Amino acid sequence: DPLRRYPTAGELAEDLTRFSKGEHILAQPPTMEYLVRRWVKRRRMPLGIGAVGLVALCIAGYYFRQSEWARGRMGDLESALSDKRAVEDRHNRALAKLADAQAAFQQLVVEARQGNAKALPAGLQRVTEHVRGTLEIEKLPEAKVLEASALRWAGKRPEALAALDALLNEDPNFAPARFERARARIEEYGEKLSAARLGALTPERLLAMNGGA
Numbered sequence: 001d002p003l004r005r006y007p008t009a010g011e012l013a014e015d016l017t018r019f020s021k022g023e024h025i026l027a028q029p030p031t032m033e034y035l036v037r038r039w040v041k042r043r044r045m046p047l048g049i050g051a052v053g054l055v056a057l058c059i060a061g062y063y064f065r066q067s068e069w070a071r072g073r074m075g076d077l078e079s080a081l082s083d084k085r086a087v088e089d090r091h092n093r094a095l096a097k098l099a100d101a102q103a104a105f106q107q108l109v110v111e112a113r114q115g116n117a118k119a120l121p122a123g124l125q126r127v128t129e130h131v132r133g134t135l136e137i138e139k140l141p142e143a144k145v146l147e148a149s150a151l152r153w154a155g156k157r158p159e160a161l162a163a164l165d166a167l168l169n170e171d172p173n174f175a176p177a178r179f180e181r182a183r184a185r186i187e188e189y190g191e192k193l194s195a196a197r198l199g200a201l202t203p204e205r206l207l208a209m210n211g212g213a
Contacts, residue, residue, distance in 0.1 A: 094138035101130030101143060105150050112153045124154040141167060145176045152184050160184055 040047060108123035127150040134143040144167050151160035164181040
């Protein structure tokens with residue numbers, strides 16, 4: 001097509017020179033790719049600095065987020081550790097108070113075995129106070145069993161059984177409560193059996209058992 005040919009050999013040579021240098025040729029309009037490439041080429045230094053800055057900013061943002069996550073995680077761990085220490089401290093204080101209740105209970109048992117009935121109410125009160133102090137710190141079911149056992153030794157078996165029944169309603173498989181309740185029931189059965197035997201021993205039967213003397 002004559003209209004698309006170069007008018008002169010000089011213009012052809014100039015276009016070839018431009019093409020070899022990567023510049024826009026006159027034979028066709030500049031493409032978008034060429035315009036973008038030329039724009040980037042002219043601003044290579046600022047664009048390079050901007051790209052490096054952007055990469056550095058991304059890296060800094062990543063490490064900042066990692067640092068924030070690590071600080072948050074460390075804070076959570078410290079909070080959990082503090083809560084654990086608080087729970088352990090409360091548990092230890094409850095056990096110390098329970099030890100006081102056990103010591104008062106042992107003294108109550110000694111008084112009961114010695115037949116010192118007058119000392120039993122005061123002994124029971126001491127045990128109850130220590131048990132209440134224990135339960136205020138932590139709800140230890142062992143403390144409730146100890147109180148029920150103290151009631152039994154102080155001659156208040158119905159109250160002891162009621163306390164044990166209430167405890168077993170909360171946890172039917174709590175072995176110490178089941179064992180203490182069984183002991184109370186056995187004692188109750190033994191007393192009823194003894195009373196029945198004594199009631200059956202009339203004066204005539206006593207005479208018969210002694211040979212009619």
